[in-house]
Amino acid sequence: MxxxxxxxxxxxxxxxxxxxxxxxxxxxxxxxxxxxxxxxxxxxxxxxxxxxxxxxxxxxxxxxxxxxxxxxxxxxxxxxxxxxxxxxxxxxxxxxxxxxxxxxxxxxTPYFPFWLQVLAAGLCSTTLMVIFAQAYDWFDMPLAALAGAVGYWVYARVSRLTNVRFIAEAIGALCVGLASWAGVRLGIGHNLDNVIVGAVMPLVPGVAITNSIRDMLAGHLISGIARGMEAILSACAIGVGIAVIFRFL
Structure with missing residues (x-):
């Protein structure tokens, strides 16, 4: 060489x-x-x-x-x-x-073990539910953590099984909605909207959205637009998964 x-x-x-x-x-x-x-x-x-x-x-x-x-x-x-x-x-x-x-x-390169990622997704779901709900809803916190962890676990597993983009986000969001709905129906939560808002946040492509804007501001228009569209499609897939729950359950 x-x-x-x-x-x-x-x-x-x-x-x-x-x-x-x-x-x-x-x-x-x-x-x-x-x-x-x-x-x-x-x-x-x-x-x-x-x-x-x-x-x-x-x-x-x-x-x-x-x-x-x-x-x-x-x-x-x-x-x-x-x-x-x-x-x-x-x-x-x-x-x-x-x-x-x-x-x-x-x-x-070492990476965090998968169980720790799932645990972090549950903790993130709880804290973000508090931020978006603007109240310390102690009764819904455990359900938000559980739904967020389940949704992230499904998302990560589906991502490894398929190369089709945005399928993992949709199925993960669907599982978040199902877990949240089941928890509310079983009485371990009472505000479905707050639980879903917090639990779905680990799936939201926040870094991709931020990098898209930063690339466009730096003059990388092609990369910025491409990443922005990727982030929008991911968000749409998440929205479809949640919408199915509200439509049919």
Whole structure:
């Protein structure tokens, strides 16, 4: 592998990891450009989209492409790539060492255990119910936590079983509605609206909406619009799942 190919491969790997982790596009551009500049290529050309990255350097006539097949939220990976980029800028890592470390980040980054994610979804549902209801409804808090945890568990499991986008959000929201409705009917909750509002929040694509606006403000109009539409469709899928409950139950 030539030096140019190694540099482009390293830049594309860093950019793909950041996009898959939920980073903003301008941050991806900046990181890839800085890696190229610190490697001696001051005129690197980078073009990023949510589904693919293009990169080229002036010393090579070729342009390399890296597809982005999945996107999620993993800020640990984004932070680690930024830290490795700073180490490379400080000459603490060579270019081959940087590539090896990025491969380790891509394959072996520790993540919170699934049971802890479900528990956090339940806690988040309870606190957000308090915020949106503007009252400490102690009677509905346990049901909101249970419904939020169930909905997130179903959403995560369905996401692993299918590659069809927005199906997981719809089914997860449907389970939130079912759990909330069943809890109210059984007497362990009394305000269905408050419970659903809190329990559905872990499914809402808040980071995607924020990154979409930040990308558009930074001038990345294509990425901003694409991410915004993705977030809107996710919100619509969640709304469909909840609407089914109110329509038929």
């Amino acid at each position: 030539t030096t140019e190919d190694l540099l482009l491969d390293t830049c594309l790997l860093a950019g793909r990891i950041m996009i898959e982790g939920g980073s903003e596009m301008y941050r991806v551009d900046d990181t890839m450009s800085r890696i190229a500049k610190n490697a001696g290529e001051c005129s690197a050309m980078v073009f990023t989209t949510p589904t693919g990255i293009f990169a080229a350097v002036s010393s090579s006539p070729l342009v390399q492409l890296s597809p982005v097949l999945r996107r999620g939220i993993d800020m640990e990976k984004v932070a680690r790539v930024n830290n490795l980029s700073r180490q490379f800028a400080a000459h603490e890592l060579t270019l081959p060492e940087l590539r090896e470390e990025l491969i380790k980040v891509d394959q072996h």
